[in-house]
Structures are given as C-alpha cells and as structure tokens.
Amino acid sequence: MEAAHTHDHAHGHDDHAHHPTGLMRWVTTTNHKDIGTLYLLFSLTMFFIGGLLAFGIRAELFQPGLQYWEPEFFNQLTTMHGLIMVFGAIMPAFVGFANWQIPMMIGAPDMAFARMNNWSFWLLPPAAILLVSSFFVPGGAPAAGWTIYAPLSTQMGPGMDLGIFALHIMGASSIMGSINIVTTILNMRAPGMTLMKMPLFVWTWLITAYLLIAVMPVLAGAITMVLTDRHFGTNFFNAAGGGDPVMFQHIFWFFGHPEVYIMILPAFGIVSQVIPAFARKPLFGYASMVYATSSIAILSFIVWAHHMFTTGMPAAGQLFFMFATMLIAVPTGVKVFNWIATMWKGSMTFETPMLFACGFLFVFSMGGFTGLVCAITPIDIQIQDTYYVVAHFHYVLVAGSLFAIFSGTYFWLPKWTGHMYSETLGKAHFWLSIVFFNITFFPMHFLGLAGMPRRIPDYAMQFTDFNMIASIGALGFGLAQLLFVAAIVKCARGGEKAPANPWEGADTLEWTLPSPAPYHSFVTPPVIK
Amino acid sequence: MLNQSARYFVPDPSHWPIFGSFALLSMASGAALWMNEAAWGKFLLLAGVCVLFFMMFGWFGTVARESEGGQYNQQVDAGFRWGMGWFIFSEVMFFAAFFGALFYMRVLSVPWLGDVEHKLLWPDFTGQWPTAGPGAAEKFTPMAAWGVPAINTLILLTSGVTVTIAHWGLLKNNRKQLIVGLALTVLLGMTFLYLQATEYHEAYADLNLKLTTGAYGATFFMLTGFHGFHVTVGTLMLIVILGRSIAGHFTAEHHFGFEGVAWYWHFVDVVWLLLFILVYWL
Numbered sequence: 168m169e170a171a172h173t174h175d176h177a178h179g180h181d182d183h184a185h186h187p188t189g190l191m192r193w194v195t196t197t198n199h200k201d202i203g204t205l206y207l208l209f210s211l212t213m214f215f216i217g218g219l220l221a222f223g224i225r226a227e228l229f230q231p232g233l234q235y236w237e238p239e240f241f242n243q244l245t246t247m248h249g250l251i252m253v254f255g256a257i258m259p260a261f262v263g264f265a266n267w268q269i270p271m272m273i274g275a276p277d278m279a280f281a282r283m284n285n286w287s288f289w290l291l292p293p294a295a296i297l298l299v300s301s302f303f304v305p306g307g308a309p310a311a312g313w314t315i316y317a318p319l320s321t322q323m324g325p326g327m328d329l330g331i332f333a334l335h336i337m338g339a340s341s342i343m344g345s346i347n348i349v350t351t352i353l354n355m356r357a358p359g360m361t362l363m364k365m366p367l368f369v370w371t372w373l374i375t376a377y378l379l380i381a382v383m384p385v386l387a388g389a390i391t392m393v394l395t396d397r398h399f400g401t402n403f404f405n406a407a408g409g410g411d412p413v414m415f416q417h418i419f420w421f422f423g424h425p426e427v428y429i430m431i432l433p434a435f436g437i438v439s440q441v442i443p444a445f446a447r448k449p450l451f452g453y454a455s456m457v458y459a460t461s462s463i464a465i466l467s468f469i470v471w472a473h474h475m476f477t478t479g480m481p482a483a484g485q486l487f488f489m490f491a492t493m494l495i496a497v498p499t500g501v502k503v504f505n506w507i508a509t510m511w512k513g514s515m516t517f518e519t520p521m522l523f524a525c526g527f528l529f530v531f532s533m534g535g536f537t538g539l540v541c542a543i544t545p546i547d548i549q550i551q552d553t554y555y556v557v558a559h560f561h562y563v564l565v566a567g568s569l570f571a572i573f574s575g576t577y578f579w580l581p582k583w584t585g586h587m588y589s590e591t592l593g594k595a596h597f598w599l600s601i602v603f604f605n606i607t608f609f610p611m612h613f614l615g616l617a618g619m620p621r622r623i624p625d626y627a628m629q630f631t632d633f634n635m636i637a638s639i640g641a642l643g644f645g646l647a648q649l650l651f652v653a654a655i656v657k658c659a660r661g662g663e664k665a666p667a668n669p670w671e672g673a674d675t676l677e678w679t680l681p682s683p684a685p686y687h688s689f690v691t692p693p694v695i696k
Numbered sequence: 697m698l699n700q701s702a703r704y705f706v707p708d709p710s711h712w713p714i715f716g717s718f719a720l721l722s723m724a725s726g727a728a729l730w731m732n733e734a735a736w737g738k739f740l741l742l743a744g745v746c747v748l749f750f751m752m753f754g755w756f757g758t759v760a761r762e763s764e765g766g767q768y769n770q771q772v773d774a775g776f777r778w779g780m781g782w783f784i785f786s787e788v789m790f791f792a793a794f795f796g797a798l799f800y801m802r803v804l805s806v807p808w809l810g811d812v813e814h815k816l817l818w819p820d821f822t823g824q825w826p827t828a829g830p831g832a833a834e835k836f837t838p839m840a841a842w843g844v845p846a847i848n849t850l851i852l853l854t855s856g857v858t859v860t861i862a863h864w865g866l867l868k869n870n871r872k873q874l875i876v877g878l879a880l881t882v883l884l885g886m887t888f889l890y891l892q893a894t895e896y897h898e899a900y901a902d903l904n905l906k907l908t909t910g911a912y913g914a915t916f917f918m919l920t921g922f923h924g925f926h927v928t929v930g931t932l933m934l935i936v937i938l939g940r941s942i943a944g945h946f947t948a949e950h951h952f953g954f955e956g957v958a959w960y961w962h963f964v965d966v967v968w969l970l971l972f973i974l975v976y977w978l
Contacts (some may be wrong), residue, residue, distance in 0.1 A: 171805030186709050195709035277705040279775040282755070286713035293721035297728075325732040332724035340722075342786050350778040354771065384786045388793025395918065398731045400908035403797055407831025411805035418793055689706065 182333035197281035206263030213255030241624035242310035249313025271677035274357025279350040290340035317404035345376035358696035364437035371436030420471035422642035434571030445521035446513025459498035492542040519593030522572035534562025555615025581665035585683035599647035606640030719748035828910030841976035854883035885931035
C-alpha cells in the first residue's frame with residue numbers, strides 16, 4: 168500500500184511536475200483533462216471535415232442537374248458526411264465532456280482507468296485516417312449511406328473495407344471509453360455522493376455508457392458479417408445461401424436506434440445543468456429526469472424496426488414498433504416539461520450557454536414532433552427515404568446534440584481555460600447558428616412531403632426554390648461555425664479572468680474548484696452533505 | 697464508493713497506448729490491403745500483430761508490477777471488477793449479434809425462402825434446417841453433436857472445475873494446488889483447441905462443410921470460430937496467470953488478475969454451452 172501514498176503529496180506540488188512536456192505530454196497523458204481536451208479538439212476537426220462534405224452536398228443540390236460531382240461521388244459525400252459527423256464529431260465531443268466533467272462533478276481525482284482512457288482517445292486518429300483515406304483508394308469512399316446496408320456494402324470497393332475497419336476501431340474506442348465512464352461513476356464517487364445526488368449530466372452519461380457497451384459490439388458483429396460476406400464467401404446477406412439482406416438492417420438498427428439516444432442523452436444532461444444555472448433554480452423533477460432517461464434507454468432496444476417499415480414486415484410487427492416508438496414521446500415529454508418548469512418563475516438571464524439551451528429546447532422539440540410523425544407507419548411509408556427524414560434527424564442531431572455541445576462548451580469554457588469567453592462572439596454564434604440552421608433544414612420538410620428522395624444528386628425542377636434556400640442556409644451555418652472557433656481560440660489565449668464560479672446558479676462540484684481547474688482535481692475527496 | 701481515506705491511484709503518463717494505436721492502424725490497413733489482393737498487406741498485418749503483442753506485454757507487465765508493488769488498493773480492485781464485468785457484458789453482446797443472425801436465418805429467412813411465394817424461383821427448396829440455401833449446388837453433411845463436440849463440452853466443463861480448484865488453492869495459500877489446477881486448465885484448453893481444429897479439418901475434408909456453405913456454414917464457422925478465438929485468448933491469459941503464480945504473484949486476499957481470467961474462462965464456457973445446444977444439437 169505504500170506506493171499509493173505518493174500521489175497524496177502531489178496536492179501541494181506544482182501541477183505540471185509529473186508529466187512530459189510538448190507533444191509527448193499529449194501522447195502519453197493519463198490525465199482526464201488532457202484527454203478531454205484531445206477528444207474535444209479531435210471532434211472539432213472532424214466537425215469541419217464533415218462540414219466540408221456537407222458543403223459539397225449542398226453545392227451540388229443548389230440547382231437541378233449535375234453540376235460538380237458524378238453521382239457515385241455524391242453518394243460518397245452523403246455517406247462520409249454521416250459517418251464522420253456521427254462517429255467523428257458528435258460522439259467524441261460528448262466523450263470529451265465526460266472526461267473533463269465527470270471526475271470533477273463526482274469529486275474524483277481522475278477516471279478509473281487512466282491509461283486505458285489514453286488509448287480510447289488515441290484509437291480515434293488511426294480510425295479517422297482509415298476512414299478519410301478511403302476517398303483515395305480505387306472506387307473511392309464507402310457510398311452506401313452511413314447505414315452501409317447490404318447488399319450495397321457487400322459489393323463496393325476497398326474503401327468499404329477501410330470504412331469497416333475504421334468502425335471497428337472506433338467501436339473499440341467507444342467500448343473502452345464507456346467501461347471507463349461506468350466504472351468511474353460507480354466506483355470513484357466522493358463520500359456522500361449517492362447515486363441520486365449525482366448531477367444529471369453524470370446520470371445521463373452513466374446510461375449512455377451502458378447503451379454503448381450494449382450496442383457497439385452488435386455493430387461490430389454486423390460489419391464483421393459484411394466483411395466476411397465480401398471476402399470470405401459467407402452468405403449472411405445473400406438469399407441464395409439462405410441469408411437475407413434485410414437481416415443486416417435488423418442487426419444494424421438494433422445498434423442504430425440506441426445509437427441515436429447515445430448521441431442525445433448526454434445532450435439532455437448538459438441542458439439539465441445549464442438551464443437550472445441560468446434560471447437560478449434547482450432542476451425541477453430531478454428524480455423523474457433520472458427515471459425518464461432510464462426509460463428512454465430501455466425503450467431504445469425495442470423500437471429499431473421503425474427504421475424499416477417499408478421492408479415488408481408483418482402488420483403485427485409494424486403496429487408493435489409504431490406504438491413502442493410513440494411511447495418514447497412520454498419520457499421525452501417529461502424531460503421537456505421539467506426543463507420548462509425549471510425556468511418557470513426563475514430569475515433568468517440569457518448568456519450564450521442559456522441561449523443555446525433555449526434554442527435546443529425549441530428546435531429539438533420540433534425534431535421530436537417530426538419524429539412522432541415518422542413513427543406513424545402509414546405516414547412513414549410515404550416519407551421513407553425522403554428529405555422529411557433528413558429534416559427530422561438534423562433537427563434532433565444538429566439542433567439537439569450539436570446545440571447542446573455548444574451550450575456546454577460556453578458553459579464550461581471558463582472552468583477549462585480560466586478565462587471568460589467573449590459574450591459578443593458567443594451571442595453572434597448563437598443567433599447566426601439558429602437562424603441559418605432553420606433556413607437550411609426547415610425547407611427540407613416541404614421537400615420531403617413533396618416527395619424529394621434523399622441521397623440523390625439531381626432532382627425535379629419544382630424542388631429548386633427550397634433547395635436553393637437550404638443551400639444558402641448551409642453556407643451561412645457553416646461560416647457561422649468559424650465564430651465558434653474564434654470564440655474558443657480567443658478564450659483559450661486570454662481574456663477576462665474567470666472566477667471559480669462565474670455562474671450564480673451553478674452548484675455542482677466543479678465550480679468549487681479554481682478556474683482553470685488544477686491538473687489533478689480532487690486529490691483528497693470532497694465531502695458531500 | 698470510496699469509504700476509506702484519500703487513497704486514490706492515478707498512473708503516471710504511459711507510452712504503451714500509442715503503440716497499440718499504431719498496431720491497430722497497421723493491422724487494419726494491412727488486412728484491408730491483403731483482402732484486396734495486395735500481397736504485402738499480410739506483412740503489414742503481421743507487423744501490427746507483433747507490435748500489439750509487444751504493447752500488451754509491456755502494458756500488462758506494468759500493471760502486474762504495480763499490483764505486486766502494492767499500489768492497488770481496495771478501490772482500484774473494485775474498479776477492475778466493474779471493468780472486467782462490463783467488458784464481459786460487451787463480449788456477450790458481440791456473440792448476441794451472431795446468435796441473432798442464427799435465429800433470424802433459421803426461424804425466419806430460410807423458412808420464407810421455402811414457402812409458396814418462392815416456388816417459382818426455387819421449386820425444389822423446402823426451407824429445412826440445416827441448409828446451404830436454395831442456390832447451393834453442392835451437398836454437405838452437418839456436424840454431428842454427439843462426437844467430438846460432446847467431448848469438447850466435457851473438456852470445457854471440466855476446465856471450469858479445475859480453475860475453481862486452483863482458486864480454492866489460492867484462497868488457502870496452497871500454491872501447489874493453485875499451480876496444478878491452473879496447469880490442468882491450460883492443458884484442457886489446449887486439448888479443446890486441438891479437437892476443434894480436427895473438427896474443422898473433418899468438416900472441410902469429409903463433410904464438405906465450409907465457410908461458404910450457405911446459412912449453416914456461415915453461422916457454424918463464425919460462431920464456433922469466434923468462440924475458438926476467445927478460447928485461444930483465454931488460454932493465453934491462463935498461461936500468463938500460471939506464469940505469475942509460479943513466480944509467486946497473488947495473495948489469498950489480493951488476486952483479481954487471477955479472478956478476472958477465471959471470469960473470462962467461465963464466460964467462454966457458457967458461450968460454448970449455448971453453441972453446443974443451438975448450433976450442434978438442436
């Protein structure tokens with residue numbers, strides 16, 4: 168037990184005495200804050216790469232006819248935009264938040280498995296290299312949509328193999344990261360921090376990590392079957408051998424539906440920290456929030472086939488999956504109600520984090536409603552694979568997950584950097600984002616209802632106006648994100664010194680630490696009353 | 697939750713993870729090249745595997761040294777327990793994907809292909825399991841349950857007993873019982889793998905049962921193959937633990953390295969029982 172004492176003394180030491188400097192600091196780090204920063208910077212990079220691909224898509228769709236790309240390349244753009252945004256931008260961003268915040272919020276010194284934490288992050292760059300380099304192999308990048316449905320995915324060139332291996336590695340990273348997060352939360356809480364005293368961000372990540380551990384291996388299984396069907400002559404997705412291409416969709420969406428909650432539950436967590444802080448009131452209905460999050464997680468396992476209503480499943484199956492899906496609106500409604508009730512009679516101010524949280528609430532709820540529309544089988548049969556679906560999932564993923572990421576970034580930047588961000592830049596970023604977001608994606612509802620199919624580089628003349636509006640919006644939305652980078656860089660380099668707690672209403676443990684937070688947060692555990 | 701005083705353990709910066717990242721990058725790109733007819737890909741793959749082994753050797757060696765050096769307190773031990781438990785859960789879900797594929801083909805897609813709607817396309821296909829699918833030209837014989845597979849079931853079940861005997865030895869500070877029990881478990885694991893290899897040989901040579909044999913061949917080889925891979929990994933883990941036991945590691949109170957491997961071994965055992973029932977027997 169003797170050696171365990173060494174780290175107790177670190178408390179009084181210079182915080183930077185223990186680690187190498189320069190590049191090697193970041194390569195060998197076992198510090199949750201360093202690793203959190205790496206995750207967030209990686210995510211930001213991938214966000215811009217994915218955004219560049221989105222520019223490519225919107226440029227082609229600005230007017231009918233083929234302008235810039237061959238249809239094959241357009242398909243690569245949509246596929247890679249999806250894969251990069253889901254696995255490269257959104258998920259790593261939330262893991263970055265988890266790394267920074269969870270140990271501080273539960274009063275722990277670091278993550279439970281600090282070395283494995285390093286590996287979880289450093290698996291992502293190799294995966295990104297594999298994924299992006301697939302553009303440069305014969306046949307180009309995967310072009311089967313981010314869902315890589317068989318038999319498209321069993322027929323494509325070597326790019327698909329690179330994509331599959333990239334997904335394998337990112338999956339391994341996610342599983343290790345999640346095991347780390349679950350163990351940290353269950354095993355590293357400070358004395359007195361009972362489960363029902365944990366901040367809601369920690370709760371949502373506990374449940375998210377559980378979902379990740381449960382479904383990432385299923386994705387690994389599905390893409391392994393694609394790989395063996397491609398190269399080793401198995402017949403999982405080939406009817407002549409007794410298999411079924413639709414089976415891929417079942418296995419994929421068994422992963423895929425929990426996956427979409429993996430991308431939204433931590434967003435719920437962030438919003439649940441931000442709204443009480445700026446309403447200066449405790450969160451309304453804390454326990455019901457915990458139960459609602461858990462119910463969403465459980466329900467996510469029994470709704471997957473609502474992505475497949477047009478594959479010819481029996482009516483009983485359609486009904487089951489339709490009602491199970493609509494059931495999810497109940498806990499989600501509980502959450503939205505609680506957030507609004509938290510604001511009710513609150514003493515509210517609207518700094519940038521709160522603006523993004525309110526924007527989240529408003530626009531995410533619209534995405535939730537269109538989700539209900541999509542859940543209704545007879546309607547879904549009409550709008551399957553149209554721009555209505557594209558509009559729906561961008562409302563929940565961009566206005567949901569991404570706005571929450573923005574909100575959380577501005578909320579915690581003072582804690583991370585020790586400086587206040589520029590409120591002017593932040594507010595400009597918010598207003599430009601929310602306006603251009605709606606200009607981009609709201610017209611897509613109309614396009615979808617009018618029958619414009621997704622993942623097609625050309626369209627009929629009557630869709631031109633709305634597509635032009637959407638493309639202009641996309642350009643504006645993309646450029647507005649440069650303000651985000653400017654705000655982060657400015658804040659990291661200097662600015663007004665941040666106090667330990669710059670927000671009047673924020674009462675979680677990380678605000679008891681000085682800003683910027685010391686390299687090792689809680690070397691001795693705080694006592695929670 | 698931490699009940700004792702401040703006894704946190706945070707490891708120093710480590711260069712092992714980045715070796716693992718290079719290893720996986722090299723393995724993945726090597727495998728992708730190899731599968732697409734670039735012969736040198738397999739050397740890249742092999743180089744990656746070597747680096748991965750080097751990394752595991754160094755990383756786990758560090759963990760063993762830290763553990764024997766007394767740096768791991770009760771809280772670290774509890775962390776390892778949670779971590780291993782969740783890791784095994786992720787493995788369960790991985791196998792669930794393949795068992796799900798077996799269920800889907802056997803109960804749904806194969807009977808559908810034999811139903812009246814498909815008579816025009818495949819008039820002679822009856823949709824009976826086991827099958828290589830309606831398009832299969834060659835005949836094959838399915839693997840019989842009550843030969844080698846039944847013996848393998850006995851072997852794995854026995855190995856579950858021997859590893860428990862070893863654990864009892866460790867708890868009683870009876871090192872001889874620990875080492876003999878572990879050595880027997882390793883031997884049983886290797887015997888299992890040997891018999892599995894002969895079974896594969898028989899399948900290819902005598903039964904015309906191959907990976908390409910439609911629904912049955914795909915599920916049979918992928919399920920038993922991934923299980924065999926896990927037995928291989930488990931056996932390697934047991935060998936490491938055996939070596940550490942001989943070197944005098946572990947005490948009656950502090951031996952999660954041993955227990956984690958035992959948990960894994962029991963997990964592999966349970967997967968085999970499911971395989972025996974669902975793949976071989978029924």
